[in-house]
Amino acid sequence: MWSEETPSLNNQQYQLLQELGRGRFGTVFRCLHRASNRLHAAKLIHKRHLTDSTDRRCLQVEPKAMTFLSPHPNILQIIDTFEDADTTTLVLELCQRRTLFDRLSDDGALPEPHAASLAKQLLEALAHCHALGLAHRDIKPDNLLFDDANNLKLSDFGSAEWFGEGVTMSGVVGTPYYVAPEVIMGREYDEKVDVWSSGVIVYTMLSGIPPFYGESVSEIFEAVLRANLRFPTTIFRTVSAPAKDLLRKMICRDPSRRISAQQALSKFIFY
Structure with a gap:
Protein backbone atom coordinates (compact mmCIF):
# COMPACT_ATOMS: atom_id res chain seq x y z
CA MET A 1 0.00 0.00 0.00
CA GLU A 93 -0.50 18.40 -18.03
CA LEU A 94 -2.52 19.42 -14.96
CA CYS A 95 -6.30 19.19 -15.43
CA GLN A 96 -9.37 19.72 -13.31
CA ARG A 97 -10.19 16.94 -10.87
CA ARG A 98 -13.74 16.41 -12.22
CA THR A 99 -13.82 14.16 -15.28
CA LEU A 100 -16.67 13.90 -17.77
CA PHE A 101 -17.89 10.92 -15.74
CA ASP A 102 -18.13 13.15 -12.65
CA ARG A 103 -19.98 15.86 -14.57
CA LEU A 104 -22.52 13.42 -15.99
CA SER A 105 -22.97 11.72 -12.61
CA ASP A 106 -23.59 15.06 -10.89
CA ASP A 107 -25.47 16.99 -13.58
CA GLY A 108 -27.11 14.40 -15.83
CA ALA A 109 -27.80 15.09 -19.50
CA LEU A 110 -26.18 18.07 -21.20
CA PRO A 111 -27.84 20.57 -23.54
CA GLU A 112 -27.28 19.53 -27.16
CA PRO A 113 -24.92 22.42 -28.07
CA HIS A 114 -22.72 21.61 -25.08
CA ALA A 115 -22.73 17.88 -25.87
CA ALA A 116 -21.94 18.66 -29.52
CA SER A 117 -18.95 20.79 -28.53
CA LEU A 118 -17.52 18.01 -26.34
CA ALA A 119 -18.26 15.36 -28.98
CA LYS A 120 -16.43 17.40 -31.62
CA GLN A 121 -13.38 17.75 -29.36
CA LEU A 122 -13.37 14.01 -28.65
CA LEU A 123 -13.60 13.19 -32.35
CA GLU A 124 -10.82 15.68 -33.13
CA ALA A 125 -8.59 13.76 -30.69
CA LEU A 126 -9.62 10.40 -32.14
CA ALA A 127 -9.15 11.48 -35.75
CA HIS A 128 -5.63 12.58 -34.83
CA CYS A 129 -4.88 9.24 -33.12
CA HIS A 130 -6.29 7.20 -36.01
CA ALA A 131 -4.47 9.25 -38.67
CA LEU A 132 -1.23 8.35 -36.90
CA GLY A 133 -2.17 4.66 -36.69
CA LEU A 134 -3.06 4.46 -33.00
CA ALA A 135 -6.34 3.21 -31.49
CA HIS A 136 -7.14 4.19 -27.89
CA ARG A 137 -9.36 1.13 -27.12
CA ASP A 138 -10.71 2.39 -23.78
CA ILE A 139 -12.76 5.48 -24.56
CA LYS A 140 -15.01 6.24 -21.57
CA PRO A 141 -16.11 9.33 -19.60
CA ASP A 142 -13.58 8.59 -16.84
CA ASN A 143 -10.75 9.12 -19.36
CA LEU A 144 -12.03 12.49 -20.57
CA LEU A 145 -10.53 15.34 -18.56
CA PHE A 146 -10.79 19.15 -18.72
CA ASP A 147 -8.12 21.80 -18.56
CA ASP A 148 -8.60 25.16 -16.82
CA ALA A 149 -10.26 26.57 -19.96
CA ASN A 150 -12.71 23.60 -20.02
CA ASN A 151 -11.15 22.10 -23.13
CA LEU A 152 -11.66 18.34 -23.29
CA LYS A 153 -8.52 16.18 -22.97
CA LEU A 154 -8.35 12.50 -23.89
CA SER A 155 -6.19 10.60 -21.39
CA ASP A 156 -5.09 7.11 -20.27
CA PHE A 157 -3.44 5.43 -23.24
CA GLY A 158 -2.45 2.26 -21.37
CA SER A 159 -4.68 0.09 -23.60
CA ALA A 160 -3.71 1.79 -26.86
CA GLU A 161 -2.53 -0.26 -29.82
CA TRP A 162 -0.87 0.56 -33.13
CA PHE A 163 -2.47 -0.55 -36.36
CA GLY A 164 -1.78 -0.10 -40.06
CA GLU A 165 -3.21 -0.59 -43.52
CA GLY A 166 -4.96 -3.95 -43.45
CA VAL A 167 -3.64 -4.70 -39.94
CA THR A 168 -6.32 -5.47 -37.35
CA MET A 169 -6.24 -5.74 -33.57
CA SER A 170 -7.51 -8.34 -31.11
CA GLY A 171 -7.97 -8.81 -27.39
CA VAL A 172 -10.83 -7.98 -25.05
CA VAL A 173 -10.09 -4.50 -23.71
CA GLY A 174 -12.37 -1.64 -22.78
CA THR A 175 -15.18 -0.99 -20.31
CA PRO A 176 -18.55 -2.82 -20.42
CA TYR A 177 -20.92 0.07 -21.20
CA TYR A 178 -18.65 1.46 -23.93
CA VAL A 179 -16.99 -1.57 -25.55
CA ALA A 180 -17.88 -2.38 -29.17
CA PRO A 181 -19.68 -5.66 -29.98
CA GLU A 182 -16.86 -7.03 -32.14
CA VAL A 183 -14.52 -6.81 -29.14
CA ILE A 184 -16.95 -8.80 -26.95
CA MET A 185 -17.29 -11.43 -29.68
CA GLY A 186 -13.53 -11.99 -29.67
CA ARG A 187 -13.15 -11.00 -33.29
CA GLU A 188 -10.32 -9.06 -34.86
CA TYR A 189 -11.23 -5.37 -35.09
CA ASP A 190 -10.01 -1.99 -36.26
CA GLU A 191 -9.89 1.57 -34.93
CA LYS A 192 -13.66 1.98 -35.33
CA VAL A 193 -14.08 0.42 -31.88
CA ASP A 194 -13.19 3.93 -30.65
CA VAL A 195 -15.98 5.43 -32.76
CA TRP A 196 -18.53 3.06 -31.19
CA SER A 197 -17.35 3.99 -27.68
CA SER A 198 -17.48 7.69 -28.54
CA GLY A 199 -21.01 7.29 -29.88
CA VAL A 200 -22.07 5.69 -26.61
CA ILE A 201 -20.59 8.67 -24.74
CA VAL A 202 -22.41 11.16 -26.99
CA TYR A 203 -25.70 9.27 -26.44
CA THR A 204 -25.08 9.37 -22.67
CA MET A 205 -24.31 13.10 -22.74
CA LEU A 206 -27.57 13.80 -24.57
CA SER A 207 -29.78 11.50 -22.48
CA GLY A 208 -28.13 11.04 -19.11
CA ILE A 209 -28.23 7.23 -19.52
CA PRO A 210 -26.19 4.76 -21.60
CA PRO A 211 -27.87 3.19 -24.65
CA PHE A 212 -27.14 -0.37 -23.47
CA TYR A 213 -27.29 -1.40 -19.83
CA GLY A 214 -27.96 -4.29 -17.47
CA GLU A 215 -27.74 -5.41 -13.87
CA SER A 216 -24.47 -7.28 -14.44
CA VAL A 217 -21.54 -7.26 -16.83
CA SER A 218 -22.99 -10.23 -18.73
CA GLU A 219 -26.34 -8.44 -19.12
CA ILE A 220 -24.59 -5.30 -20.36
CA PHE A 221 -22.63 -7.36 -22.88
CA GLU A 222 -25.84 -9.04 -24.08
CA ALA A 223 -27.43 -5.62 -24.62
CA VAL A 224 -24.36 -4.37 -26.50
CA LEU A 225 -24.40 -7.45 -28.74
CA ARG A 226 -28.09 -6.91 -29.56
CA ALA A 227 -27.24 -3.26 -30.34
CA ASN A 228 -30.92 -2.29 -30.29
CA LEU A 229 -30.42 1.46 -30.39
CA ARG A 230 -33.50 3.39 -29.27
CA PHE A 231 -34.34 7.05 -28.74
CA PRO A 232 -37.14 7.23 -26.14
CA THR A 233 -39.37 10.17 -26.94
CA THR A 234 -39.56 11.35 -23.34
CA ILE A 235 -35.75 11.67 -23.22
CA PHE A 236 -34.86 12.64 -26.80
CA ARG A 237 -37.76 14.96 -27.62
CA THR A 238 -35.45 18.01 -27.68
CA VAL A 239 -32.55 16.29 -29.48
CA SER A 240 -32.21 17.18 -33.15
CA ALA A 241 -32.66 14.73 -36.02
CA PRO A 242 -29.07 15.27 -37.27
CA ALA A 243 -27.71 14.36 -33.81
CA LYS A 244 -29.73 11.13 -33.75
CA ASP A 245 -28.63 10.33 -37.29
CA LEU A 246 -24.99 10.77 -36.26
CA LEU A 247 -25.51 8.42 -33.32
CA ARG A 248 -26.97 5.75 -35.61
CA LYS A 249 -23.89 5.96 -37.81
CA MET A 250 -21.45 5.81 -34.87
CA ILE A 251 -23.26 3.14 -32.84
CA CYS A 252 -23.60 0.80 -35.79
CA ARG A 253 -23.22 -2.91 -35.03
CA ASP A 254 -21.53 -3.62 -38.37
CA PRO A 255 -18.05 -2.02 -38.26
CA SER A 256 -17.85 -2.01 -42.07
CA ARG A 257 -20.84 0.37 -42.09
CA ARG A 258 -19.79 2.37 -39.04
CA ILE A 259 -18.41 5.79 -39.93
CA SER A 260 -14.85 6.82 -39.11
CA ALA A 261 -13.91 9.55 -36.64
CA GLN A 262 -13.04 11.86 -39.53
CA GLN A 263 -16.39 11.19 -41.22
CA ALA A 264 -18.20 11.85 -37.94
CA LEU A 265 -16.44 15.20 -37.66
CA SER A 266 -17.93 16.28 -40.99
CA LYS A 267 -21.40 15.94 -39.47
CA PHE A 268 -20.81 18.90 -37.16
CA ILE A 269 -21.32 21.41 -39.95
CA PHE A 270 -24.95 21.78 -38.84
CA TYR A 271 -23.90 23.26 -35.51
Missing part, protein backbone atom coordinates in the same frame (compact mmCIF):
# COMPACT_ATOMS: atom_id res chain seq x y z
CA TRP A 2 1.06 3.59 -0.54
CA SER A 3 2.29 5.56 2.42
CA GLU A 4 -0.05 8.23 3.74
CA GLU A 5 2.90 10.65 3.55
CA THR A 6 3.67 12.39 0.28
CA PRO A 7 6.60 10.50 -1.27
CA SER A 8 9.62 12.25 -2.69
CA LEU A 9 10.86 12.03 -6.27
CA ASN A 10 14.33 11.00 -7.31
CA ASN A 11 14.17 13.80 -9.89
CA GLN A 12 14.93 17.06 -8.08
CA GLN A 13 13.40 19.18 -10.85
CA TYR A 14 9.96 18.47 -9.40
CA GLN A 15 8.37 18.77 -5.98
CA LEU A 16 5.33 16.69 -5.16
CA LEU A 17 2.43 18.56 -3.57
CA GLN A 18 -1.03 17.29 -2.61
CA GLU A 19 -2.52 14.00 -3.74
CA LEU A 20 -5.18 14.30 -6.47
CA GLY A 21 -6.37 10.72 -6.79
CA ARG A 22 -5.56 7.03 -6.72
CA GLY A 23 -5.89 4.38 -9.36
CA ARG A 24 -5.22 0.68 -9.80
CA PHE A 25 -1.45 1.04 -10.17
CA GLY A 26 -0.53 4.20 -8.30
CA THR A 27 -1.29 7.74 -7.25
CA VAL A 28 -1.55 11.12 -8.98
CA PHE A 29 -0.14 14.22 -7.29
CA ARG A 30 -0.06 17.88 -8.10
CA CYS A 31 3.61 18.73 -8.62
CA LEU A 32 5.73 21.82 -9.08
CA HIS A 33 8.46 22.23 -11.67
CA ARG A 34 10.96 24.16 -9.60
CA ALA A 35 12.76 26.02 -12.40
CA SER A 36 9.64 27.35 -14.15
CA ASN A 37 7.37 27.45 -11.09
CA ARG A 38 4.70 25.70 -13.20
CA LEU A 39 2.21 23.21 -11.82
CA HIS A 40 1.76 19.78 -13.42
CA ALA A 41 0.37 16.39 -12.45
CA ALA A 42 2.70 13.54 -11.52
CA LYS A 43 1.42 9.99 -11.99
CA LEU A 44 3.48 7.67 -9.79
CA ILE A 45 3.20 4.01 -10.78
CA HIS A 46 4.68 1.51 -8.33
CA LYS A 47 6.18 -1.39 -10.24
CA ARG A 48 5.23 -3.96 -7.63
CA HIS A 49 1.57 -3.32 -8.50
CA LEU A 50 2.18 -4.54 -12.07
CA THR A 51 1.32 -8.19 -11.54
CA ASP A 52 1.29 -9.56 -15.09
CA SER A 53 2.55 -8.94 -18.62
CA THR A 54 -0.58 -6.97 -19.54
CA ASP A 55 0.00 -4.52 -16.68
CA ARG A 56 3.65 -4.12 -17.66
CA ARG A 57 2.68 -3.56 -21.29
CA CYS A 58 0.33 -0.73 -20.24
CA LEU A 59 3.20 0.96 -18.45
CA GLN A 60 5.37 0.76 -21.56
CA VAL A 61 2.69 1.81 -24.06
CA GLU A 62 1.21 4.86 -22.34
CA PRO A 63 4.23 7.22 -22.34
CA LYS A 64 5.25 6.17 -25.85
CA ALA A 65 1.75 6.73 -27.21
CA MET A 66 1.30 10.10 -25.51
CA THR A 67 4.69 11.35 -26.67
CA PHE A 68 3.93 10.18 -30.21
CA LEU A 69 0.57 12.00 -30.25
CA SER A 70 1.69 15.29 -28.68
CA PRO A 71 1.00 18.08 -29.06
CA HIS A 72 -2.74 18.14 -29.70
CA PRO A 73 -5.24 20.48 -28.02
CA ASN A 74 -7.58 17.62 -27.06
CA ILE A 75 -5.02 15.02 -25.93
CA LEU A 76 -3.48 15.15 -22.48
CA GLN A 77 0.11 16.30 -22.86
CA ILE A 78 2.98 14.29 -21.41
CA ILE A 79 5.77 16.56 -20.20
CA ASP A 80 8.39 14.25 -18.71
CA THR A 81 8.96 10.65 -17.65
CA PHE A 82 11.55 9.05 -15.40
CA GLU A 83 11.94 6.01 -13.20
CA ASP A 84 13.93 4.29 -10.51
CA ALA A 85 14.03 0.68 -9.37
CA ASP A 86 10.60 0.88 -7.72
CA THR A 87 8.58 3.59 -9.46
CA THR A 88 7.84 5.01 -12.89
CA THR A 89 6.71 8.65 -12.91
CA LEU A 90 4.81 10.38 -15.70
CA VAL A 91 4.68 14.18 -15.50
CA LEU A 92 1.48 15.30 -17.22
Whole structure:
Protein backbone atom coordinates (compact mmCIF):
# COMPACT_ATOMS: atom_id res chain seq x y z
CA MET A 1 0.00 0.00 0.00
CA TRP A 2 1.06 3.59 -0.54
CA SER A 3 2.29 5.56 2.42
CA GLU A 4 -0.05 8.23 3.74
CA GLU A 5 2.90 10.65 3.55
CA THR A 6 3.67 12.39 0.28
CA PRO A 7 6.60 10.50 -1.27
CA SER A 8 9.62 12.25 -2.69
CA LEU A 9 10.86 12.03 -6.27
CA ASN A 10 14.33 11.00 -7.31
CA ASN A 11 14.17 13.80 -9.89
CA GLN A 12 14.93 17.06 -8.08
CA GLN A 13 13.40 19.18 -10.85
CA TYR A 14 9.96 18.47 -9.40
CA GLN A 15 8.37 18.77 -5.98
CA LEU A 16 5.33 16.69 -5.16
CA LEU A 17 2.43 18.56 -3.57
CA GLN A 18 -1.03 17.29 -2.61
CA GLU A 19 -2.52 14.00 -3.74
CA LEU A 20 -5.18 14.30 -6.47
CA GLY A 21 -6.37 10.72 -6.79
CA ARG A 22 -5.56 7.03 -6.72
CA GLY A 23 -5.89 4.38 -9.36
CA ARG A 24 -5.22 0.68 -9.80
CA PHE A 25 -1.45 1.04 -10.17
CA GLY A 26 -0.53 4.20 -8.30
CA THR A 27 -1.29 7.74 -7.25
CA VAL A 28 -1.55 11.12 -8.98
CA PHE A 29 -0.14 14.22 -7.29
CA ARG A 30 -0.06 17.88 -8.10
CA CYS A 31 3.61 18.73 -8.62
CA LEU A 32 5.73 21.82 -9.08
CA HIS A 33 8.46 22.23 -11.67
CA ARG A 34 10.96 24.16 -9.60
CA ALA A 35 12.76 26.02 -12.40
CA SER A 36 9.64 27.35 -14.15
CA ASN A 37 7.37 27.45 -11.09
CA ARG A 38 4.70 25.70 -13.20
CA LEU A 39 2.21 23.21 -11.82
CA HIS A 40 1.76 19.78 -13.42
CA ALA A 41 0.37 16.39 -12.45
CA ALA A 42 2.70 13.54 -11.52
CA LYS A 43 1.42 9.99 -11.99
CA LEU A 44 3.48 7.67 -9.79
CA ILE A 45 3.20 4.01 -10.78
CA HIS A 46 4.68 1.51 -8.33
CA LYS A 47 6.18 -1.39 -10.24
CA ARG A 48 5.23 -3.96 -7.63
CA HIS A 49 1.57 -3.32 -8.50
CA LEU A 50 2.18 -4.54 -12.07
CA THR A 51 1.32 -8.19 -11.54
CA ASP A 52 1.29 -9.56 -15.09
CA SER A 53 2.55 -8.94 -18.62
CA THR A 54 -0.58 -6.97 -19.54
CA ASP A 55 0.00 -4.52 -16.68
CA ARG A 56 3.65 -4.12 -17.66
CA ARG A 57 2.68 -3.56 -21.29
CA CYS A 58 0.33 -0.73 -20.24
CA LEU A 59 3.20 0.96 -18.45
CA GLN A 60 5.37 0.76 -21.56
CA VAL A 61 2.69 1.81 -24.06
CA GLU A 62 1.21 4.86 -22.34
CA PRO A 63 4.23 7.22 -22.34
CA LYS A 64 5.25 6.17 -25.85
CA ALA A 65 1.75 6.73 -27.21
CA MET A 66 1.30 10.10 -25.51
CA THR A 67 4.69 11.35 -26.67
CA PHE A 68 3.93 10.18 -30.21
CA LEU A 69 0.57 12.00 -30.25
CA SER A 70 1.69 15.29 -28.68
CA PRO A 71 1.00 18.08 -29.06
CA HIS A 72 -2.74 18.14 -29.70
CA PRO A 73 -5.24 20.48 -28.02
CA ASN A 74 -7.58 17.62 -27.06
CA ILE A 75 -5.02 15.02 -25.93
CA LEU A 76 -3.48 15.15 -22.48
CA GLN A 77 0.11 16.30 -22.86
CA ILE A 78 2.98 14.29 -21.41
CA ILE A 79 5.77 16.56 -20.20
CA ASP A 80 8.39 14.25 -18.71
CA THR A 81 8.96 10.65 -17.65
CA PHE A 82 11.55 9.05 -15.40
CA GLU A 83 11.94 6.01 -13.20
CA ASP A 84 13.93 4.29 -10.51
CA ALA A 85 14.03 0.68 -9.37
CA ASP A 86 10.60 0.88 -7.72
CA THR A 87 8.58 3.59 -9.46
CA THR A 88 7.84 5.01 -12.89
CA THR A 89 6.71 8.65 -12.91
CA LEU A 90 4.81 10.38 -15.70
CA VAL A 91 4.68 14.18 -15.50
CA LEU A 92 1.48 15.30 -17.22
CA GLU A 93 -0.50 18.40 -18.03
CA LEU A 94 -2.52 19.42 -14.96
CA CYS A 95 -6.30 19.19 -15.43
CA GLN A 96 -9.37 19.72 -13.31
CA ARG A 97 -10.19 16.94 -10.87
CA ARG A 98 -13.74 16.41 -12.22
CA THR A 99 -13.82 14.16 -15.28
CA LEU A 100 -16.67 13.90 -17.77
CA PHE A 101 -17.89 10.92 -15.74
CA ASP A 102 -18.13 13.15 -12.65
CA ARG A 103 -19.98 15.86 -14.57
CA LEU A 104 -22.52 13.42 -15.99
CA SER A 105 -22.97 11.72 -12.61
CA ASP A 106 -23.59 15.06 -10.89
CA ASP A 107 -25.47 16.99 -13.58
CA GLY A 108 -27.11 14.40 -15.83
CA ALA A 109 -27.80 15.09 -19.50
CA LEU A 110 -26.18 18.07 -21.20
CA PRO A 111 -27.84 20.57 -23.54
CA GLU A 112 -27.28 19.53 -27.16
CA PRO A 113 -24.92 22.42 -28.07
CA HIS A 114 -22.72 21.61 -25.08
CA ALA A 115 -22.73 17.88 -25.87
CA ALA A 116 -21.94 18.66 -29.52
CA SER A 117 -18.95 20.79 -28.53
CA LEU A 118 -17.52 18.01 -26.34
CA ALA A 119 -18.26 15.36 -28.98
CA LYS A 120 -16.43 17.40 -31.62
CA GLN A 121 -13.38 17.75 -29.36
CA LEU A 122 -13.37 14.01 -28.65
CA LEU A 123 -13.60 13.19 -32.35
CA GLU A 124 -10.82 15.68 -33.13
CA ALA A 125 -8.59 13.76 -30.69
CA LEU A 126 -9.62 10.40 -32.14
CA ALA A 127 -9.15 11.48 -35.75
CA HIS A 128 -5.63 12.58 -34.83
CA CYS A 129 -4.88 9.24 -33.12
CA HIS A 130 -6.29 7.20 -36.01
CA ALA A 131 -4.47 9.25 -38.67
CA LEU A 132 -1.23 8.35 -36.90
CA GLY A 133 -2.17 4.66 -36.69
CA LEU A 134 -3.06 4.46 -33.00
CA ALA A 135 -6.34 3.21 -31.49
CA HIS A 136 -7.14 4.19 -27.89
CA ARG A 137 -9.36 1.13 -27.12
CA ASP A 138 -10.71 2.39 -23.78
CA ILE A 139 -12.76 5.48 -24.56
CA LYS A 140 -15.01 6.24 -21.57
CA PRO A 141 -16.11 9.33 -19.60
CA ASP A 142 -13.58 8.59 -16.84
CA ASN A 143 -10.75 9.12 -19.36
CA LEU A 144 -12.03 12.49 -20.57
CA LEU A 145 -10.53 15.34 -18.56
CA PHE A 146 -10.79 19.15 -18.72
CA ASP A 147 -8.12 21.80 -18.56
CA ASP A 148 -8.60 25.16 -16.82
CA ALA A 149 -10.26 26.57 -19.96
CA ASN A 150 -12.71 23.60 -20.02
CA ASN A 151 -11.15 22.10 -23.13
CA LEU A 152 -11.66 18.34 -23.29
CA LYS A 153 -8.52 16.18 -22.97
CA LEU A 154 -8.35 12.50 -23.89
CA SER A 155 -6.19 10.60 -21.39
CA ASP A 156 -5.09 7.11 -20.27
CA PHE A 157 -3.44 5.43 -23.24
CA GLY A 158 -2.45 2.26 -21.37
CA SER A 159 -4.68 0.09 -23.60
CA ALA A 160 -3.71 1.79 -26.86
CA GLU A 161 -2.53 -0.26 -29.82
CA TRP A 162 -0.87 0.56 -33.13
CA PHE A 163 -2.47 -0.55 -36.36
CA GLY A 164 -1.78 -0.10 -40.06
CA GLU A 165 -3.21 -0.59 -43.52
CA GLY A 166 -4.96 -3.95 -43.45
CA VAL A 167 -3.64 -4.70 -39.94
CA THR A 168 -6.32 -5.47 -37.35
CA MET A 169 -6.24 -5.74 -33.57
CA SER A 170 -7.51 -8.34 -31.11
CA GLY A 171 -7.97 -8.81 -27.39
CA VAL A 172 -10.83 -7.98 -25.05
CA VAL A 173 -10.09 -4.50 -23.71
CA GLY A 174 -12.37 -1.64 -22.78
CA THR A 175 -15.18 -0.99 -20.31
CA PRO A 176 -18.55 -2.82 -20.42
CA TYR A 177 -20.92 0.07 -21.20
CA TYR A 178 -18.65 1.46 -23.93
CA VAL A 179 -16.99 -1.57 -25.55
CA ALA A 180 -17.88 -2.38 -29.17
CA PRO A 181 -19.68 -5.66 -29.98
CA GLU A 182 -16.86 -7.03 -32.14
CA VAL A 183 -14.52 -6.81 -29.14
CA ILE A 184 -16.95 -8.80 -26.95
CA MET A 185 -17.29 -11.43 -29.68
CA GLY A 186 -13.53 -11.99 -29.67
CA ARG A 187 -13.15 -11.00 -33.29
CA GLU A 188 -10.32 -9.06 -34.86
CA TYR A 189 -11.23 -5.37 -35.09
CA ASP A 190 -10.01 -1.99 -36.26
CA GLU A 191 -9.89 1.57 -34.93
CA LYS A 192 -13.66 1.98 -35.33
CA VAL A 193 -14.08 0.42 -31.88
CA ASP A 194 -13.19 3.93 -30.65
CA VAL A 195 -15.98 5.43 -32.76
CA TRP A 196 -18.53 3.06 -31.19
CA SER A 197 -17.35 3.99 -27.68
CA SER A 198 -17.48 7.69 -28.54
CA GLY A 199 -21.01 7.29 -29.88
CA VAL A 200 -22.07 5.69 -26.61
CA ILE A 201 -20.59 8.67 -24.74
CA VAL A 202 -22.41 11.16 -26.99
CA TYR A 203 -25.70 9.27 -26.44
CA THR A 204 -25.08 9.37 -22.67
CA MET A 205 -24.31 13.10 -22.74
CA LEU A 206 -27.57 13.80 -24.57
CA SER A 207 -29.78 11.50 -22.48
CA GLY A 208 -28.13 11.04 -19.11
CA ILE A 209 -28.23 7.23 -19.52
CA PRO A 210 -26.19 4.76 -21.60
CA PRO A 211 -27.87 3.19 -24.65
CA PHE A 212 -27.14 -0.37 -23.47
CA TYR A 213 -27.29 -1.40 -19.83
CA GLY A 214 -27.96 -4.29 -17.47
CA GLU A 215 -27.74 -5.41 -13.87
CA SER A 216 -24.47 -7.28 -14.44
CA VAL A 217 -21.54 -7.26 -16.83
CA SER A 218 -22.99 -10.23 -18.73
CA GLU A 219 -26.34 -8.44 -19.12
CA ILE A 220 -24.59 -5.30 -20.36
CA PHE A 221 -22.63 -7.36 -22.88
CA GLU A 222 -25.84 -9.04 -24.08
CA ALA A 223 -27.43 -5.62 -24.62
CA VAL A 224 -24.36 -4.37 -26.50
CA LEU A 225 -24.40 -7.45 -28.74
CA ARG A 226 -28.09 -6.91 -29.56
CA ALA A 227 -27.24 -3.26 -30.34
CA ASN A 228 -30.92 -2.29 -30.29
CA LEU A 229 -30.42 1.46 -30.39
CA ARG A 230 -33.50 3.39 -29.27
CA PHE A 231 -34.34 7.05 -28.74
CA PRO A 232 -37.14 7.23 -26.14
CA THR A 233 -39.37 10.17 -26.94
CA THR A 234 -39.56 11.35 -23.34
CA ILE A 235 -35.75 11.67 -23.22
CA PHE A 236 -34.86 12.64 -26.80
CA ARG A 237 -37.76 14.96 -27.62
CA THR A 238 -35.45 18.01 -27.68
CA VAL A 239 -32.55 16.29 -29.48
CA SER A 240 -32.21 17.18 -33.15
CA ALA A 241 -32.66 14.73 -36.02
CA PRO A 242 -29.07 15.27 -37.27
CA ALA A 243 -27.71 14.36 -33.81
CA LYS A 244 -29.73 11.13 -33.75
CA ASP A 245 -28.63 10.33 -37.29
CA LEU A 246 -24.99 10.77 -36.26
CA LEU A 247 -25.51 8.42 -33.32
CA ARG A 248 -26.97 5.75 -35.61
CA LYS A 249 -23.89 5.96 -37.81
CA MET A 250 -21.45 5.81 -34.87
CA ILE A 251 -23.26 3.14 -32.84
CA CYS A 252 -23.60 0.80 -35.79
CA ARG A 253 -23.22 -2.91 -35.03
CA ASP A 254 -21.53 -3.62 -38.37
CA PRO A 255 -18.05 -2.02 -38.26
CA SER A 256 -17.85 -2.01 -42.07
CA ARG A 257 -20.84 0.37 -42.09
CA ARG A 258 -19.79 2.37 -39.04
CA ILE A 259 -18.41 5.79 -39.93
CA SER A 260 -14.85 6.82 -39.11
CA ALA A 261 -13.91 9.55 -36.64
CA GLN A 262 -13.04 11.86 -39.53
CA GLN A 263 -16.39 11.19 -41.22
CA ALA A 264 -18.20 11.85 -37.94
CA LEU A 265 -16.44 15.20 -37.66
CA SER A 266 -17.93 16.28 -40.99
CA LYS A 267 -21.40 15.94 -39.47
CA PHE A 268 -20.81 18.90 -37.16
CA ILE A 269 -21.32 21.41 -39.95
CA PHE A 270 -24.95 21.78 -38.84
CA TYR A 271 -23.90 23.26 -35.51
